[in-house]
Amino acid sequence: MSFIVVIPARLASTRLPNKVLRELAGEPMLAHVCRAALASRAERVIVATDSTAIADAGQIAGAEVAMTRSDHSCGSDRIAEVVTTLALRDDQIVVNVQADEPLMPVVLIDQVGQALMDDPGAGMASARTPIVDAADFVNPNIVKVVSSASGRALYFSRAPIPFHRASGNQEVMGLGYRHLGIYAYRVAALKRFSAAPVSALEQHESLEQLRAFDLELGIAMVTAAQLPGPGVDTEADLIAVARLLEGPGSA
Incomplete structure (x- = not known):
């Protein structure tokens, strides 16, 4: 494929x-x-x-x-x-x-396309990169993502996630990932996504990708081999x- x-x-x-x-x-x-x-x-x-x-x-x-x-x-x-x-x-x-x-x-385009090919059960794929700056971790303009051990997205948020309870988020280096806004879709999933109404989570966080969770469209995540330059x-x-x-x- x-x-x-x-x-x-x-x-x-x-x-x-x-x-x-x-x-x-x-x-x-x-x-x-x-x-x-x-x-x-x-x-x-x-x-x-x-x-x-x-x-x-x-x-x-x-x-x-x-x-x-x-x-x-x-x-x-x-x-x-x-x-x-x-x-x-x-x-x-x-x-x-x-x-x-x-x-x-170019490598990031290929990575995201390949991520969806490698996960037949997912409807979407996207990319992430480790957060290495504590200020970025708490910045609501930087979207964070938490993924499962299998590589599927669990949640996206403008809040600092995951929360490091032992230190009250004072020790966050290497714990968080920034979401990069490039997506791959299977056509069937894209049609469902586009036709669905705005979800409550999507509205609260102002993050369109959260609609996928209400639709139970799995999102395969890949760690970017190369970061995009500024838009x-x-x-x-x-x-x-x-x-x-x-x-x-x-x-």
Whole structure:
């Protein structure tokens, strides 16, 4: 079994208009994302969008393009439309690569796709990395994940989990894992996930992935072999990522 990559992309970005088409090292941001996806083991790479400008950029970068509705509230819903339109098999694995992650490592795309191939009972897969900074462990903007011995996610939270009772969380190094927001789905699981209402846990924590627990969709977790570079949300992020792409000595 293999996997495909779908890159959901839209122009509407509040903090950075036309974000995925902004130039980075002489190319649109989307081109860098497509290049990483095309270098992975994916059998197909598809840009899912409602924008003809994004569609043109995706095709120039070598990806397929699937036009979607413009009313999707999140990337997973946009991908759900694509897998339905393309009539993909229920057991097909789809990796969601975000269009604003131009420094996404190829190896991480492959890892997440492979994690779902290796766990036939799971509906989803995602990635984690050890937390080594105590400040990160208590930061609610950094999502934590606790996994079982078999590698399945048990819970995601903005709270510091697991709680180290003996020290009152004063000794946390090596205990916590940060969740990395890259997902793989089986098509059947993605359709269920997208069609389901927002769950109570999801609403409380403001974490979409918690819906999977109410649906009893197992989430296979893999520890990232290489961390993604910073994503792009603001003009300052764009400048910082451009410098990384252009290499040492860039102004």
